[in-house]
Amino acid sequence: METVRIWSSELGQHVGEQVRLSGWVHRLRELANVSFLILRDAKGLAQIVVEDRAVAAQLGALHAESVVHVVGTVVAVPQAPGGVELHAPAVELVSASAAPPPFDMFRPTIKAQLPTILDHAPLALRHPRHRAIFQLSAASMRGFRETLRGLDFTEIQTPKIVASATEGGANVFAIEYFGQKAYLAQSPQFYKQTMVGVFERVFEVAPVFRAEPHDTPRHLNEYVSLDCELGFIRDHRDVQAVLTQALAGMVAGMQQDAADALALLKVRLPAVPAKIPAIHFSEALELIFRETGEDARHEPDLAPAHERWLGEWARTQHGSDFLFVWGYPLHKRPFYTHPDPDRPGYSNGFDLLFRGLELVTGGQRLHRYADYLAALAERGLPAEPFEGYLMAFKYGMPPHGGFAIGLERWLARLIEAPNVRETTLFPRDLNRLAP
Amino acid sequence: METVRIWSSELGQHVGEQVRLSGWVHRLRELANVSFLILRDAKGLAQIVVEDRAVAAQLGALHAESVVHVVGTVVAVPQAPGGVELHAPAVELVSASAAPPPFDMFRPTIKAQLPTILDHAPLALRHPRHRAIFQLSAASMRGFRETLRGLDFTEIQTPKIVASATEGGANVFAIEYFGQKAYLAQSPQFYKQTMVGVFERVFEVAPVFRAEPHDTPRHLNEYVSLDCELGFIRDHRDVQAVLTQALAGMVAGMQQDAADALALLKVRLPAVPAKIPAIHFSEALELIFRETGEDARHEPDLAPAHERWLGEWARTQHGSDFLFVWGYPLHKRPFYTHPDPDRPGYSNGFDLLFRGLELVTGGQRLHRYADYLAALAERGLPAEPFEGYLMAFKYGMPPHGGFAIGLERWLARLIEAPNVRETTLFPRDLNRLAP
Numbered sequence: 001m002e003t004v005r006i007w008s009s010e011l012g013q014h015v016g017e018q019v020r021l022s023g024w025v026h027r028l029r030e031l032a033n034v035s036f037l038i039l040r041d042a043k044g045l046a047q048i049v050v051e052d053r054a055v056a057a058q059l060g061a062l063h064a065e066s067v068v069h070v071v072g073t074v075v076a077v078p079q080a081p082g083g084v085e086l087h088a089p090a091v092e093l094v095s096a097s098a099a100p101p102p103f104d105m106f107r108p109t110i111k112a113q114l115p116t117i118l119d120h121a122p123l124a125l126r127h128p129r130h131r132a133i134f135q136l137s138a139a140s141m142r143g144f145r146e147t148l149r150g151l152d153f154t155e156i157q158t159p160k161i162v163a164s165a166t167e168g169g170a171n172v173f174a175i176e177y178f179g180q181k182a183y184l185a186q187s188p189q190f191y192k193q194t195m196v197g198v199f200e201r202v203f204e205v206a207p208v209f210r211a212e213p214h215d216t217p218r219h220l221n222e223y224v225s226l227d228c229e230l231g232f233i234r235d236h237r238d239v240q241a242v243l244t245q246a247l248a249g250m251v252a253g254m255q256q257d258a259a260d261a262l263a264l265l266k267v268r269l270p271a272v273p274a275k276i277p278a279i280h281f282s283e284a285l286e287l288i289f290r291e292t293g294e295d296a297r298h299e300p301d302l303a304p305a306h307e308r309w310l311g312e313w314a315r316t317q318h319g320s321d322f323l324f325v326w327g328y329p330l331h332k333r334p335f336y337t338h339p340d341p342d343r344p345g346y347s348n349g350f351d352l353l354f355r356g357l358e359l360v361t362g363g364q365r366l367h368r369y370a371d372y373l374a375a376l377a378e379r380g381l382p383a384e385p386f387e388g389y390l391m392a393f394k395y396g397m398p399p400h401g402g403f404a405i406g407l408e409r410w411l412a413r414l415i416e417a418p419n420v421r422e423t424t425l426f427p428r429d430l431n432r433l434a435p
Numbered sequence: 436m437e438t439v440r441i442w443s444s445e446l447g448q449h450v451g452e453q454v455r456l457s458g459w460v461h462r463l464r465e466l467a468n469v470s471f472l473i474l475r476d477a478k479g480l481a482q483i484v485v486e487d488r489a490v491a492a493q494l495g496a497l498h499a500e501s502v503v504h505v506v507g508t509v510v511a512v513p514q515a516p517g518g519v520e521l522h523a524p525a526v527e528l529v530s531a532s533a534a535p536p537p538f539d540m541f542r543p544t545i546k547a548q549l550p551t552i553l554d555h556a557p558l559a560l561r562h563p564r565h566r567a568i569f570q571l572s573a574a575s576m577r578g579f580r581e582t583l584r585g586l587d588f589t590e591i592q593t594p595k596i597v598a599s600a601t602e603g604g605a606n607v608f609a610i611e612y613f614g615q616k617a618y619l620a621q622s623p624q625f626y627k628q629t630m631v632g633v634f635e636r637v638f639e640v641a642p643v644f645r646a647e648p649h650d651t652p653r654h655l656n657e658y659v660s661l662d663c664e665l666g667f668i669r670d671h672r673d674v675q676a677v678l679t680q681a682l683a684g685m686v687a688g689m690q691q692d693a694a695d696a697l698a699l700l701k702v703r704l705p706a707v708p709a710k711i712p713a714i715h716f717s718e719a720l721e722l723i724f725r726e727t728g729e730d731a732r733h734e735p736d737l738a739p740a741h742e743r744w745l746g747e748w749a750r751t752q753h754g755s756d757f758l759f760v761w762g763y764p765l766h767k768r769p770f771y772t773h774p775d776p777d778r779p780g781y782s783n784g785f786d787l788l789f790r791g792l793e794l795v796t797g798g799q800r801l802h803r804y805a806d807y808l809a810a811l812a813e814r815g816l817p818a819e820p821f822e823g824y825l826m827a828f829k830y831g832m833p834p835h836g837g838f839a840i841g842l843e844r845w846l847a848r849l850i851e852a853p854n855v856r857e858t859t860l861f862p863r864d865l866n867r868l869a870p
Binding site: 005007025041042067095097101120121122123125126134135137138145152154157158161162163164173174175176177180182191194195197198199200201205207211221222224232367368369370387388389391392393394395396397399407425426428430434 | 442460557566569576577580584589592599608609619640657802803805860861862868
């Protein structure tokens with residue numbers, strides 16, 4: 001069909017004109033004297049009024065999801081969705097769907113259990129609600145990158161096949177690498193720190209791999225990590241300031257690029273305060289004890305219930321969806337964590353809670369070569385597997401720190417999805433390797 | 436030091452003022468009555484004139500690459516590099532380098548063999564020339580993404596752990612996945628095609644993994660692939676048009692973000708013509724026969740020497756650094772390749788030569804479910820391992836196609852590096868897994 005194609009979202013600009021739409025048969029409603037074709041393209045839905053019996057029959061013979069071109073006249077109709085319809089269509093079949101979809105794609109939500117939806121991801125992702133989630137994903141990534149670029153950060157891409165396990169051993173996937181053992185990177189931690197020596201400020205958006213044998217609604221074995229690292233910091237507070245800006249940029253990115261998706265999913269967007277409230281780990285446990293009577297003051301970490309309680313506290317006391325908890329006990333953080341010079345046994349590491357769930361881990365890192373050698377020795381780790389990493393510190397490195405945001409977890413909290421698989425394109429877990 | 440830090444590149448805006456620079460001791464030149472400290476930060480180099488004997492001694496005790504703060508007064512000096520120097524400095528040591536670097540970092544190029552440079556990547560990447568390469572990398576990625584976003588493409592992130600080998604079997608890395616066999620994705624091919632059903636136009640910038648046991652200057656076992664796929668195309672020519680725009684965007688990105696790096700590396704930037712010349716595979720072989728007497732007309736692929744010859748031909752005959760060779764024999768392309776409807780046995784697949792080397796592979800794909808079943812059967816491949824992929828076609832898919840650019844290879848051709856490892860941050864090859 002020679003008529004130039006327009007997007008469904010552009011119909012309103014072409015009232016009275018003949019246009020071509022192209023897309024998928026989202027729904028065909030056949031009434032006594034008229035049929036309504038709902039066509040779906042990448043931008044949305046369009047209503048097409050079919051009065052011609054032959055065209056109605058042509059469409060009636062197709063399964064939903066068949067791909068068609070439709071040429072017709074744009075008519076302004078106040079009661080139509082979006083205020084416009086296509087009338088008097090001619091339809092050309094591009095590609096027939098070979099079977100009816102196993103669930104209705106036109107309902108507001110797919111009426112199937114999550115495993116069924118995930119098994120049929122190539123189809124289910126076409127549903128407007130599912131698709132909208134990944135519009136938010138793309139917009140979040142762009143917002144992250146552009147914010148950091150504006151702050152003089154340089155994008156890097158670091159290797160995912162590595163010679164040794166990043167954080168010290170457990171939960172890595174092993175690869176057979178030309179007769180050697182190699183591993184999938186659990187994080188770009190070592191490389192992003194190394195690159196502070198080159199660019200001072202770096203970020204990376206890339207997959208990370210965790211061989212954790214957990215089957216929970218918040219764990220994935222592969223996910224996208226938004227990583228950042230910066231040099232010449234005072235301490236972890238400079239890292240928190242950049243993280244705050246990155247989050248604000250991700251929210252702004254969604255508002256700019258994906259306003260329709262936000263509306264469709266009824267996303268309650270968080271306000272990112274200019275300064276996110278922060279509480280020291282030990283003060284958080286004191287507070288919980290004082291307010292709830294639960295004494296976790298000798299615990300080395302926050303329980304999920306305590307994270308939820310603190311999230312609620314931040315919301316009611318500070319009007320914030322976000323809360324920094326900083327100063328976790330040093331021995332619970334990785335060996336490269338910088339100690340708090342003012343509180344022996346505590347670190348300059350932090351977590352960021354978003355609506356009561358850990359979303360980000362970050363902190364200040366050690367930067368002196370001798371401190372690395374001492375930290376490894378103290379944990380009984382040999383220096384040799386870390387030789388390439390240690391080289392960065394041997395030859396002079398400024399105080400630095402960084403953070404990592406889990407993209408799928410960010411989206412899950414944002415749309416309040418109970419299971420992070422709902423915000424993962426093609427999730428990988430203990431039992432799922434396909435599609 | 437309380438004075439606010441400025442970048443070395445900002446000195447010219449602060450003549451007469453007291454400022455702080457922070458960075459690495461790039462070089463110390465000690466003359467009879469004066470020393471010159473060259474300080475390197477993320478933005479460049481600064482010359483600092485040290486007349487105070489105590490400060491000179493303080494600096495003289497440091498190895499190169501030590502990290503320092505320097506407070507001094509900016510003085511305009513026409514004969515100084517960049518026309519400005521810092522005078523009367525006070526120096527504060529931030530972090531001492533623990534050893535002298537194994538090669539001089541201040542020379543125009545590192546005087547060492549490539550393996551030595553790669554062994555010391557955490558240090559060598561700090562060298563201005565090496566660092567500049569990865570500024571071009573970051574700028575290329577941004578240009579790619581922004582161009583495609585401007586053309587209504589949506590960014591995706593697809594899984595790298597997959598259940599079956601993408602293109603049919605060989606050269607995949609195997610992973611132990613909770614007792615199952617899994618593989619590292621050789622490309623996002625299946626997923627990006629699947630996502631055409633969702634967003635119509637998608638792109639991905641992510642690592643790909645090839646277990647090819649080749650040790651050549653142009654092969655890597657892990658590299659960054661700039662992938663793109665789009666629906667509702669006429670044929671491969673619409674893909675070529677998008678690729679042309681993406682390349683122009685990558686060049687523009689470098690000009691905007693990395694002009695200094697382009698200048699330092701003396702990059703001969705390609706002009707990307709609005710329409711890149713294209714030659715059919717069989718016509719290319721005819722041309723080579725006619726012009727050189729070499730008869731490769733029965734070969735199913737282009738030899739590297741013929742690619743080089745064609746690159747030269749495109750330059751002299753069309754004034755273009757780029758040349759599309761399209762219509763490769765169908766049996767030499769992957770099973771999902773769309774045939775040329777007008778030439779039996781040939782495909783709508785293409786390669787893009789950049790200065791005589793294959794940089795991009797792309798083409799139109801099959802889009803009808805029945806065609807996929809037939810193509811798999813014809814090659815003796817079972818349909819079952821491809822079930823998730825085939826689902827996308829079962830439920831209606833428009834004509835589509837796409838391409839993949841190897842980021843490191845792009846950079847290597849651009850700076851005319853003889854070995855692609857020079858444009859790879861931390862290369863992975865047959866013999867190299869670290870750093």
